Amino acid sequence: MKNIKYLGLSVFLLLLSTPSISHGMHIMEGFLPAKWAIFWAVLALPFLILGLKNINKLFKEDVNAKVLLGLAGGFVFVLSALKIPSVTGSCSHPTGVGLGAILFGPTVMTVIGTIVLLFQALLLAHGGLTTLGANIFSMGIVGPIISYGIFKGLKKTNMNRTYVTFLAAALGNLATYCITATQLAIAFPDPASGLVGSLMKFLTVFAVTQIPLAIVEGLLTAIVYNLLIEYKEKGVISIENI
Amino acid sequence: MLIIDKYAYSNRLADSDPFLKFIVVVIALAITTTIRSIYINIMIFAMMSFMTTKVAGIPLDKYFRILSIPMGFLLISTITILVSVSKIDIFVYSINMFDYYIGITISSMEESIYIVTRVVASMGAAFFLGLTTPLNNLVKVFRKLHLPKSIIELIVLIYRSIFIFLEEAQEIHTGQELKFGYSNFKNSLRSTGLLLRSLFLRVLLRYKEMVIILECKLYDGEFKTGD
Numbered sequence: 414m415k416n417i418k419y420l421g422l423s424v425f426l427l428l429l430s431t432p433s434i435s436h437g438m439h440i441m442e443g444f445l446p447a448k449w450a451i452f453w454a455v456l457a458l459p460f461l462i463l464g465l466k467n468i469n470k471l472f473k474e475d476v477n478a479k480v481l482l483g484l485a486g487g488f489v490f491v492l493s494a495l496k497i498p499s500v501t502g503s504c505s506h507p508t509g510v511g512l513g514a515i516l517f518g519p520t521v522m523t524v525i526g527t528i529v530l531l532f533q534a535l536l537l538a539h540g541g542l543t544t545l546g547a548n549i550f551s552m553g554i555v556g557p558i559i560s561y562g563i564f565k566g567l568k569k570t571n572m573n574r575t576y577v578t579f580l581a582a583a584l585g586n587l588a589t590y591c592i593t594a595t596q597l598a599i600a601f602p603d604p605a606s607g608l609v610g611s612l613m614k615f616l617t618v619f620a621v622t623q624i625p626l627a628i629v630e631g632l633l634t635a636i637v638y639n640l641l642i643e644y645k646e647k648g649v650i651s652i653e654n655i
Numbered sequence: 656m657l658i659i660d661k662y663a664y665s666n667r668l669a670d671s672d673p674f675l676k677f678i679v680v681v682i683a684l685a686i687t688t689t690i691r692s693i694y695i696n697i698m699i700f701a702m703m704s705f706m707t708t709k710v711a712g713i714p715l716d717k718y719f720r721i722l723s724i725p726m727g728f729l730l731i732s733t734i735t736i737l738v739s740v741s742k743i744d745i746f747v748y749s750i751n752m753f754d755y756y757i758g759i760t761i762s763s764m765e766e767s768i769y770i771v772t773r774v775v776a777s778m779g780a781a782f783f784l785g786l787t788t789p790l791n792n793l794v795k796v797f798r799k800l801h802l803p804k805s806i807i808e809l810i811v812l813i814y815r816s817i818f819i820f821l822e823e824a825q826e827i828h829t830g831q832e833l834k835f836g837y838s839n840f841k842n843s844l845r846s847t848g849l850l851l852r853s854l855f856l857r858v859l860l861r862y863k864e865m866v867i868i869l870e871c872k873l874y875d876g877e878f879k880t881g882d
Contacts, residue, residue, distance in 0.1 A: 443775075444774055
């Protein structure tokens with residue numbers, strides 16, 4: 414139990430200088446052949462254009478939205494650079510897009526997610542330039558849409574808000590991991606058991622780190638959400654979406 | 656402070672033409688991901704690491720440390736591709752477990768070796784760009800590529816706020832650690848939640864302050880990014 418305190422957030426320089434095992438969330442640089450890298454980039458493009466359109470609309474309505482999104486993007490990056498407490502003992506990081514999608518909406522998160530992924534590739538050596546399209550699709554498109562959909566859908570029912578937030582963030586994270594596993598399986602089908610076998614392999618291998626991670630991300634998002642609600646009720650902050 | 660960012664500003668190639676570097680890296684990445692040749696990949700990696708360490712002057716030990724960051728993912732994924740499970744024994748090496756064989760085939764072995772060299776070569780190329788080009792120069796490239804203006808503005812704004820929040824997160828974390836905030840799993844979960852909350856509040860506070868500052872500077876909804 415003693416070393417658990419090291420599992421919390423840790424100095425970021427350490428993150429940069431020690432190789433860590435669970436970088437399963439993003440596909441690394443050069444891992445996908447050009448065919449699949451381009452395929453996922455093309456698939457992500459329409460969502461990105463839609464997000465860009467929405468963002469431009471937002472900027473026209475409110476000139477200060479640009480500043481807010483700039484700051485929010487920095488927040489998501491820091492969130493993804495944090496090491497969070499993890500059950501398995503490896504250091505892992507949340508995607509942070511669950512919270513972002515709940516607060517800002519999924520299409521806006523696609524654009525922010527894209528820029529954050531670019532910075533992760535350039536500044537943290539995490540993810541990659543060639544696999545940017547695939548990672549945008551899993552982390553910037555599917556994850557936020559699932560989180561946002563679940564949050565909006567369950568918000569209307571009289572289910573406890575904490576559980577709703579937990580489910581939204583945790584399932585959004587799980588969806589990201591499933592999509593990443595699928596992307597890897599399609600690119601590298603198993604010679605013996607084909608695509609399905611390959612998918613099973615990737616899902617099992619990453620489940621070890623990703624399922625506890627999804628639960629932790631859900632818990633954290635719920636905690637942060639409740640704290641924000643508390644502040645909102647006392648009138649310290651005003652956010653419309655929560 | 657992020658180490659890659661530090662070298663991006665302090666290396667010997669920081670002021671060289673960013674567009675040329677960008678083109679070189681794009682060509683290198685295109686070659687590694689399309690042409691299936693181990694030797695070409697190794698050559699590209701050798702060339703890129705030579706340019707990064709010898710020409711740009713990034714210390715060799717730091718360079719390999721940065722390269723080793725994503726190796727965990729490479730190891731796990733490559734082993735996953737390498738090993739397959741089947742009912743019939745089609746493997747070069749295999750272990751028999753119950754009714755199944757777990758082993759390695761020749762094609763998966765070839766594929767794995769090829770993936771490893773491709774990843775290393777692409778990383779060499781991408782890190783050459785990341786380690787030798789500061790963001791202000793990258794923005795010049797983005798402008799030349801005619802990326803939408805709002806994206807470039809967001810890139811610059813997000814880049815700036817990353818360092819503000821990284822510093823604040825580190826300070827909050829140090830404070831929490833001193834108060835035994837990470838002494839067990841439950842505490843660390845709560846501390847991380849509190850940290851994120853404070854960080855998010857800082858986001859909103861910064862936002863309010865920046866709006867006032869920008870109004871004083873007659874902000875009209877557009878940030879000038881070098882034009």
